[in-house]
Amino acid sequence: MGLWQNLVVSYDKNTEALKKMYPLSTTSISNNGDKIVVIIIDGKGNFIRSRIIEKANRKKGVETEIITIPVTEKSLGRSSGVASHPVFDQFGYLKGDGKKYDDYLAQLQSFAESGFATDQIKAIYQYIEKRTVALDLAAIKPKDKTFVIFQVEMSKKPQTKVWEDESFFTAWHQYYLSTKEDARLLDYITGAEQSRAISHPKKISNASANSKLVSDNDTTNYTFRGKFTASLEAVSIGYESSQKAHQFLRYLINNRGYYCGEQVVLSFTVGFTEKLLPPPIEDESIWRFLQESSTETENDAQIDLHAETGIDYADTLKKTLEGFGYGKALTQHAKTAVIVLDAATAGRLSITFYRELDRNEYLEKIADWHDGCKWSLKLWDKKNKKYVLYIGAPSVDRIIEAVYGKPRGSKDESYIKIKKGARERLLRCIFDGAFLPTDYVVAAIRRASNPLGITGNGKFDRNGFERILATTCALVRKDYQQRNREGCELNIELDRTNRDYLYGRLLGAADKLEEYALYKKDSNRIVTAAIRHMQTFAQRPFRTWQTIHSCLNPYIQTVKGGFAFQEIEAIKNKFVSVADYEKDEPLNGSYLIGYYHERAYIDYLVKNVGKNEKLTEHNEQEGNNDGK
Structure with missing residues (x-):
């Protein structure tokens, strides 16, 4: 199967787990850009009170809230035209006048009077047709683009937050499917007949909210012109398959996504x-x-x-x-x-x-x-x-x-x-x-x-x-x-005689020698000669090594007999020949591995061998004391 089939199958197998947060025929809004107004009514559509979900602000301790809302294909893709969301929408659609309100009320009425409507939907419709939203929210002064959602308090309904009620979203999806009157066509994802998707969802990824994965079959511009004479001749995707695939992909992105920009x-x-x-x-x-x-x-x-x-x-x-x-x-x-x-x-x-x-x-x-x-x-x-x-x-x-x-x-x-x-x-x-x-x-x-x-x-x-x-x-x-x-x-390869690797080890030993000497002198300087000349060393190792070694002379007496000093002498003897040692050609990446290995090896010697020597010395002293 391909990606689309896998997404649909995955949604079908996990419907119970996804139907609350990712129901079909929905999108989501948040309080990131603006506050959200909640209108609270009773089961008969009477206004009780209102409250505000404040705009998200981490400094003030206001967290982001994601709220799922039902949509139509047309409303999800709206820009400047009039296309109302079914129940929850912007204040400009609910305030009681104009084309936006008329469109919103007509759609809500159709849903409320259908056999799919819940008691909550009927109560919301009864409230909206009173045209009192603007008056009830006068103290809040919402903007036209501020979203308004509903909470319905009913004696036999413990879930008052409509946007968290699974039965509400199920009812909307079933109703919306019943309104799609276009002919059922072959769905190229499942192979079954479905009502075709006229428009596909956006807001798949939060990083690119307006981007679509599947373009619409528009009758203008370039979507199918030049290839077909009509949109129906193109590959058709069923509405339900499109919804399932996009919702499961949205779930994956929100829960598994690893972002870099978009x-x-x-x-x-x-x-x-x-x-x-x-x-x-x-x-x-x-x-x-x-x-x-x-x-x-x-x-x-x-x-x-x-x-x-x-x-x-x-x-x-x-x-x-x-x-x-x-x-x-x-x-x-x-x-x-x-x-x-x-x-x-x-x-x-x-x-x-x-x-x-x-x-x-x-x-x-x-x-x-x-x-x-x-x-x-x-x-x-x-x-x-x-x-x-x-x-x-x-x-x-x-x-x-x-x-x-x-x-x-x-x-x-x-x-x-x-x-x-x-x-x-x-x-x-x-x-x-x-x-x-x-x-x-x-x-x-x-x-x-x-x-x-x-x-x-x-x-x-x-x-x-x-x-x-x-x-x-x-x-x-x-x-x-x-x-x-x-x-x-x-770990370090003590028997390796590769020139690049050995020069890297020399550099690491020199770095450790000076680093330790500076530590003993209680110096705050951290840039050693090895670090200072490393770039040149990679290009001309033999000549640069002489420079680095001369920089070590003031410190050698301080740490003579230490592990780093011993390592420098031992590494020099591992070159296969003098000619190999004196070759002044650039080093490959192996020298960095040698450098890393040598530094780690000296740390190991200091920590473990030094500890063992002290333990042996202590035991010898204990033995001498016992013999007295």
Whole structure:
């Protein structure tokens, strides 16, 4: 099946769960742009009081409220003409005079006098025909475009808020279907005969509210002219199928959507509404996912170990998906779809990426991506206010930052455009097995090789540099694996004699040596010679190494005998030849991996080997004391 069939099937299988928030023949309004007026009446249409749902304002503690309202095809697409919504509408339609009121009253009367109307609808009609709305709301002074909704207080009806009553929306949809008098045609989504959709919904995505995914069969401009002589000759979509597909897509976007401007990325398992799958591109929810999975399977010692070394996300993902309900829950829902939607213009929403995979294939591709592109990464744990380690692929946004840098302000349109394209390219790497774009890898290496260009508050940002370095190492590792068919270890490779890798290790050891010396001197300076000369070092390593080494001379006596000093001497001896060491050609991305590995290795030596030596010394002293 295609996307449209999958959306309709999914809505049908989850009607009970969706009929309250996403009923058919409806749209939604909110208090984001203006206040909403609530008129409260009794069961006989008598005015009781009114109240206001204030305009959303986070600073004042007023949250956004989303309210579902019934619509017709014509009213949903209205712009400047008169086309009233059935029950809830703007004050300009309800205030009691003019063409708008006449249109609204006629439609409400038809609904109220039909066999589908509920007692609440009849009460609202009795109130509206009195033409007292403007008088009753005089103290509030609503604008013509302020929405007015109704609350009906009835003794045998506990649900007074009409917009939350499921029976109200069911009644409206059944009534509206009965009014569609056009001939039933073949619905190309389900293959059954339905009343055709004349106009399709907008407001699918909040980021592009006026954009439509399916254009209308207009009789003007260019919609079908040049291809057909009449709109009926084009592919027809049934009204109910269109409503179900759009409502389920709206549900997915609101609950699964990952936004970038007008672009939204999401995935779903056909026929299922619960969030049983990891998103196609990861964000900061990774750590929450890992915490939930690890606490179900591990003892305290394992959790402590992971806090120190980092959880392997790829491995945890595989185990979690198969072991903690994911696998079992999804056995009857075999298909998973990955979708990217984007609004190129204000009125057009397009599907720019769509893949339909078997459930196991989806899980394997996500896990394989995290396995092939994994590195030791840090995330900020907001709850505990500390950085935590995990081993996995960097998020797509972190990759984009490593390749392109950060945006120039919150509304950098050119950067948003770049992010949209990058997300689609990376999705193809994840789900199509495409190679990482070479330009991405090269750009990330260049950015990581220029640490002084990574700043925060006008100064070198060590944390930002380490974040970009780790992301770049993940990309280099993935690229090396794909193109050379060889793996790259996450931890230091002490026997590796590759020139690029060894020069990276030298740079890392020099960086650690000076960093430690500055720490002992209680210096606030964080820019070492290794950092200062890194960009030049990547192009002319042998010549630049002499410069860096000379900068270390003042510190060598301070830390002589330390791990960093010992490592520098040991690494020099690992070059296969003097000629290899003295070759002054540019380094490839392996040098960054060597740099990262060496810094991490020295940290390990300081923390573990140093601790063991102190323990041995303490035990020897204890033994001597016992012998006295």
